[in-house]
Amino acid sequence: MEGNQAFTLTQLNADDAKSLSTLMVSNQDRFQRFFPMTLAQNLTEAASQAFILLKNVEFDLGTELTFAIRERTSDQVAGLVILKNIDRTIRQAEIAYCIGAKYEGKGWTSNAVAQIAQRAFKTEKLKSLQILVHVSNLASIQVAKNCGFQFIKIIPEAHTSPNENPLDMLLYERHTHH
Template sequence: MKRVLEPATLVVEGFLLRPPSTAEHRAALELGLDPDVRLWNPRCRITDEASAIEDCRAGADWSGGGHATFSIIERATDRYAGNIALHGIDADVATAKVGYRIAGWARGRGVASTVLDAVAAWAFAQSSLRRIELTHAVENAASCRVAQKGGFGLERLLPANKRFGDGRVHDEHLHARTHASPADGPLPH
């Protein structure tokens, strides 16, 4: 039985995960222009206010069933810490991909691995997904640590797999988490 992911709000440690709002477009623009985001997220198309507004609008519209996008908001300050999205959702084979962008001020604090674990656990509980994949350039060691801490085991190397923001084609690591392999970390309540 196929189940579609419905828009939701998750409370994960000190963060609120909810569908994006156009009110946060300036923070989304700042994140989209961050040099690390531009390098490691080559599909990021945020270049100005209009594209930031459109990115927020598209992220908030889950009606097509192809993605589930969350803004990551620090609860204590209401500050935008980034976003995480299940994308490429294929209900027929029950798979999806996941990607995230974390604001510079929130990096190195465990935010990405915490929300990655929570979103994967939520998706498996709320849908018929059986597998979620995460890829990153081999040189992006921080994303490798995030994947592993978020319960996504390293499966294999994908040689010369994707062109990144530096214009070069990079090898990628393929990590995956299945419905039967929950992470060791905390699950959302």
């Protein structure tokens, strides 16, 4: 999926292990609260190699689709957008996303999430997409709004971060227009 942006959006590949691990480790404080599992699986280059293999199996099976947001000039992994919790029966999925601090504020995340939403509706034939976000994560809330997601409700204790009590999360949804 090419954009005319300073980033590209593609599936992860084996060559991304070093770049992905570097992204995760250098943004550890940023990601540990809402991306704890992904962070834990990418603390070394070897761990990232295993993570990428797993993500590509899931991608091929259609159970979870993980995309890399890449800086176009360097091909470095700047962030991730994940289409997860895909339920093909009710045609619904969740979109999760993260981006490195040095790439924040460029509009890349909103643009990437919009592209993945479009793919979810067109290619994956889903009808409903969800984003779960913590009330403190203002940048993430803005991404949801930028991409046409509407606030639905607060889900109590929907996310547990390491060494914290379960957190209430805001549910945003977007539906296909068909």
